Amino acid sequence: KQRSFVMLKPDAVKRRLAGEVLTRFEKRGLKIIATKMMIIDSDLAKKHYGEHSEKPFFKDLVNYIISGPVLATVIEGEECISLIRKMVGATNPQEADLGTIRGDYAIDTGRNIIHASDSPASAAREISLFFEDSEICEYTLPDEELIYEEP
Ligand code: GTP
Ligand code: MG
Numbered sequence: 001k002q003r004s005f006v007m008l009k010p011d012a013v014k015r016r017l018a019g020e021v022l023t024r025f026e027k028r029g030l031k032i033i034a035t036k037m038m039i040i041d042s043d044l045a046k047k048h049y050g051e052h053s054e055k056p057f058f059k060d061l062v063n064y065i066i067s068g069p070v071l072a073t074v075i076e077g078e079e080c081i082s083l084i085r086k087m088v089g090a091t092n093p094q095e096a097d098l099g100t101i102r103g104d105y106a107i108d109t110g111r112n113i114i115h116a117s118d119s120p121a122s123a124a125r126e127i128s129l130f131f132e133d134s135e136i137c138e139y140t141l142p143d144e145e146l147i148y149e150e151p
Helices: 012-016 018-028 041-049 058-064 079-089 101-105 120-130
Strands: 003-010 029-036 072-078 114-116
Touching: 003 018, 003 079, 003 120, 012 058, 018 072, 018 079, 018 101, 029 058, 029 120, 041 058, 041 120, 058 114, 072 079, 079 101, 079 114
Parallel strands: none
Antiparallel strands: 003 072, 003 114, 029 072
């Protein structure tokens, strides 16, 4: 099964939305296999968002992401990278559909509460940036046959 890196950004933590957002992933049937709260330093923030280093919003983005604690999380499930991106919604919350996380909880692109990996390659890169292998928990959900036709 696929793994995705999901990060609740400082605005999500400070707005006490962490539990509610994680609950959405749990209710969908996805499995949380690692999570930790941390205050990212600017080095890690710049590495994580390295692809945007030349963008005009890069400095604001780094300052936003280091402005408070984040909840770094690894989620596992069938095709979960694209599934989670759909649940997260468009980058600009104004364009995000209702029923998506950004569409339900956010207004501004620069305060869009959550990050999710956009491809298998970025998921692998981001998971290894934030987690040691020993911090990732492998376990079986007891109801996998209720979630998947072929568990
Ligand atoms: P992430 O899951 O956080 O990577 O968002 P995304 O994949 O939907 O968008 P993208 O990777 O293009 O941008 C990364 C993050 O940079 C966004 O989530 C925003 O927080 C921020 N960002 C992107 N575009 C803008 C912008 O035009 N202005 C500002 N202030 N922030 C932006
Ligand atoms: Mg992105």
